[in-house]
Amino acid sequence: MTTxxxxxxxxxxxxxxxxxxxxxxxxxxxxxxxxxxLRLGWGGKAEESVxxxxxxxxxxxxxxxxxxxxxxxxxxxxxxxxxxxxWLDVKVPEFSNQIFVGPPxxxxxxxxxxxxxxxxxxxxxxxxxEMILTGGQDWLTxxxxxxxxxxxxHLEQCYLRHYDGLTLLRRLLDHIIxxxxxxxxxxxxxxxxxxxxxxxVDTVFPTPFILEAFDHERLKIWFQQLAAASKESNFVFRQxxxxxxxxxxxxxxxxxxxxxxxxxxxSSGFLKNVAAYxxxxxxxxxxxWRRSFAFVNTTEEDGEARDKExxxxxxxxxAYPILVKPWSQLNxxxxxxxxxxxxxxxxxxxLLIHGGxxxxxxxxLFPLSPMEILEYLYLLEAFGxxxxxxxxxxxxxxxxxxxxxxxxxxxxxxDAI
Amino acid sequence: MPSNIPDTIKDKAGEIFNRLxxxxxxxxxxxxxxxxxxxxxxxxxIPRLAKRLPSRLRMYLLPSIPVFRLAILIxxxxxxxxxxxxxSLQNLIAILGFTAVALGFAFKxxxxxxxxxxxxxxxRPYRVGDWVTIDGAYGEVQSLSLRAxxxxxxxDTVVNIPHIKIWTTNIFNANDGNRNLLCVTHxxxxxxxxxxxxxxxxxxxxxxxxxxxxxxxxxxxxxEQPWGTHYQLKxxxxxxxxxxxxxxxxxxxxxxxxxxxGIKPAGALPAPALRDYSG
Numbered sequence: 001m002t003t004x005x006x007x008x009x010x011x012x013x014x015x016x017x018x019x020x021x022x023x024x025x026x027x028x029x030x031x032x033x034x035x036x037x038l039r040l041g042w043g044g045k046a047e048e049s050v051x052x053x054x055x056x057x058x059x060x061x062x063x064x065x066x067x068x069x070x071x072x073x074x075x076x077x078x079x080x081x082x083x084x085x086x087w088l089d090v091k092v093p094e095f096s097n098q099i100f101v102g103p104p105x106x107x108x109x110x111x112x113x114x115x116x117x118x119x120x121x122x123x124x125x126x127x128x129x130e131m132i133l134t135g136g137q138d139w140l141t142x143x144x145x146x147x148x149x150x151x152x153x154h155l156e157q158c159y160l161r162h163y164d165g166l167t168l169l170r171r172l173l174d175h176i177i178x179x180x181x182x183x184x185x186x187x188x189x190x191x192x193x194x195x196x197x198x199x200x201v202d203t204v205f206p207t208p209f210i211l212e213a214f215d216h217e218r219l220k221i222w223f224q225q226l227a228a229a230s231k232e233s234n235f236v237f238r239q240x241x242x243x244x245x246x247x248x249x250x251x252x253x254x255x256x257x258x259x260x261x262x263x264x265x266x267s268s269g270f271l272k273n274v275a276a277y278x279x280x281x282x283x284x285x286x287x288x289w290r291r292s293f294a295f296v297n298t299t300e301e302d303g304e305a306r307d308k309e310x311x312x313x314x315x316x317x318x319a320y321p322i323l324v325k326p327w328s329q330l331n332x333x334x335x336x337x338x339x340x341x342x343x344x345x346x347x348x349x350x351l352l353i354h355g356g357x358x359x360x361x362x363x364x365l366f367p368l369s370p371m372e373i374l375e376y377l378y379l380l381e382a383f384g385x386x387x388x389x390x391x392x393x394x395x396x397x398x399x400x401x402x403x404x405x406x407x408x409x410x411x412x413x414x415d416a417i
Numbered sequence: 418m419p420s421n422i423p424d425t426i427k428d429k430a431g432e433i434f435n436r437l438x439x440x441x442x443x444x445x446x447x448x449x450x451x452x453x454x455x456x457x458x459x460x461x462x463i464p465r466l467a468k469r470l471p472s473r474l475r476m477y478l479l480p481s482i483p484v485f486r487l488a489i490l491i492x493x494x495x496x497x498x499x500x501x502x503x504x505s506l507q508n509l510i511a512i513l514g515f516t517a518v519a520l521g522f523a524f525k526x527x528x529x530x531x532x533x534x535x536x537x538x539x540x541r542p543y544r545v546g547d548w549v550t551i552d553g554a555y556g557e558v559q560s561l562s563l564r565a566x567x568x569x570x571x572x573d574t575v576v577n578i579p580h581i582k583i584w585t586t587n588i589f590n591a592n593d594g595n596r597n598l599l600c601v602t603h604x605x606x607x608x609x610x611x612x613x614x615x616x617x618x619x620x621x622x623x624x625x626x627x628x629x630x631x632x633x634x635x636x637x638x639x640x641e642q643p644w645g646t647h648y649q650l651k652x653x654x655x656x657x658x659x660x661x662x663x664x665x666x667x668x669x670x671x672x673x674x675x676x677x678x679g680i681k682p683a684g685a686l687p688a689p690a691l692r693d694y695s696g
């Protein structure tokens with residue numbers, strides 16, 4: 001992974017300069033017509049594949065992990081330093097605090113954590129929900145110990161949408177304003193939208209930064225980097241229907257015939273659709289990318305004809321041509337056509353503005369019974385929109401775009417990204 | 418049977434109306450049937466469509482029903498009238514004049530309601546989906562026919578109110594074609610407390626309600642009364658249909674928050690509610 005590639009890939013901009021990538025016009029039309037069809041209840045599940053899943057060979061999970069592994073969040077550290085350059089250089093800056101805002105799965109907390117560890121700045125863990133509801137005085141006293149710089153990667157976990165859940169954050173903001181110590185804060189974009197309305201948090205942090213959107217060009221570089229991270233395997237990604245390359249092949253992997261004809265070497269428009277659907281959010285693009293792997297075109301199964309397209313790498317590593325489902329056949333999570341209940345949306349919205357929530361705290365945040373909340377969570381889980389890990393519920397990366405779209409169309413407060 | 422109608426009137430009627438054997442009754446019946454079916458479909462399909470599409474579109478779709486219905490009626494009438502009468506300006510004036518006089522005497526209020534119904538389509542004192550109070554009845558306007566509107570009250574009762582009311586009665590419209598409306602939640606508490614803290618707490622109660630529309634300001638009005646302190650928490654829910662859940666949520670959580678602060682409810686009833694039974 002070169003430094004130049006990293007500099008192209010990771011760049012932070014001011015929040016108001018964030019530009020979402022646009023999709024292909026064909027996809028926009030298809031989505032509009034198909035979306036209306038679903039709304040009217042004449043369709044089945046959103047984005048239903050025309051092929052049954054069983055018709056396509058599943059890519060083994062371990063191979064998916066190799067083709068699109070967890071990203072290395074230490075790569076963007078120089079980009080953080082670059083954007084904070086003038087702030088770090090000045091002894092007494094105009095504002096003692098800086099904030100990085102990012103939508104879910106944008107990687108902001110991970111990047112800030114890695115940056116704090118690399119710079120030796122103290123990391124501040126978010127308080128527990130119980131602490132928040134009691135005002136969090138004990139948690140706040142830790143800031144009186146010294147006046148060294150602090151990194152708080154999860155501002156969204158420092159409040160609860162409860163009448164007792166804002167006191168701690170108000171006290172923290174007072175502390176940040178009144179002290180001259182440096183604070184580097186990360187905040188989820190949904191919490192940022194809510195807190196800007198509720199507590200005017202945008203006046204405390206007047207210059208929020210955000211990771212620049214991952215358009216199809218950036219995704220191309222990033223997905224190649226991710227696939228290359230696996231030293232044991234070489235991957236070639238081609239479109240299942242047209243055979244076009246989704247990612248440009250490395251020189252050794254390209255079929256000789258393709259080069260002369262030039263047609264197959266063209267990359268498909270798939271990544272443009274991924275970039276638009278994921279709203280430029282890398283973590284969501286990666287989740288969609290992983291879901292799009294349809295079929296491993298192994299030489300053992302398909303004989304000579306495929307053997308030409310999937311040459312074994314010269315270094316003796318296994319070569320894996322992965323076929324990528326056409327965009328229109330991707331089975332992405334979404335709400336079914338029928339009307340969505342307000343309780344369901346309420347739960348979804350609350351999960352988003354907190355960046356996920358512990359199940360034990362949910363009954364205190366809703367005018368719903370615990371059983372109703374559980375019912376809604378299971379329903380959302382069945383739609384593929386939320387997931388739980390050890391009692392912590394959050395929106396899934398692949399389901400986030402559909403969740404956002406529905407909440408926006410129902411008039412809920414959404415982030416600006 | 419000899420006719421009592423003078424010949425001059427017979428002649429005049431003959432000049433205005435087509436002869437019975439010239440009128441295509443089957444065609445008229447088909448037109449009336451088509452209009453009836455179209456209106457029926459319209460009244461069924463648009464509400465269904467409004468339910469499936471995002472809530473914000475509901476306020477645009479539902480009020481279009483009476484406009485479409487009026488259009489269908491006018492088109493049908495425009496097609497039927499030339500089949501029945503001999504179309505000339507003179508004939509039209511005569512027919513309209515006669516109809517106006519006859520119906521005006523017989524169905525004065527009914528006709529007035531119909532005219533008010535047409536005026537209501539253009540002036541829009543209420544639309545389908547609006548929350549209105551008319552003559553003490555509060556509810557959501559469910560449908561508008563040419564003669565009356567159907568109001569659906571929170572007590573699950575349908576009230577039919579003729580449009581004629583718009584000439585004589587004040588119409589209180591809470592949302593006036595918008596999706597959201599202001600809800601006021603009242604708290605009556607003992608005066609011995611920290612009012613600034615109580616006000617902030619009630620503000621936070623609204624701010625943290627999942628029903629709240631954050632695009633509107635929250636206001637807390639405090640008034641000292643002889644019997645205690647009266648707080649009015651004013652905020653907008655996301656959807657006007659959730660107004661009662663919103664008020665209930667604010668009331669339950671507001672009472673809870675005030676109780677945690679040690680604030681007691683007002684001990685006495687508001688003065689106007691007290692009655693003097695001594696005399």
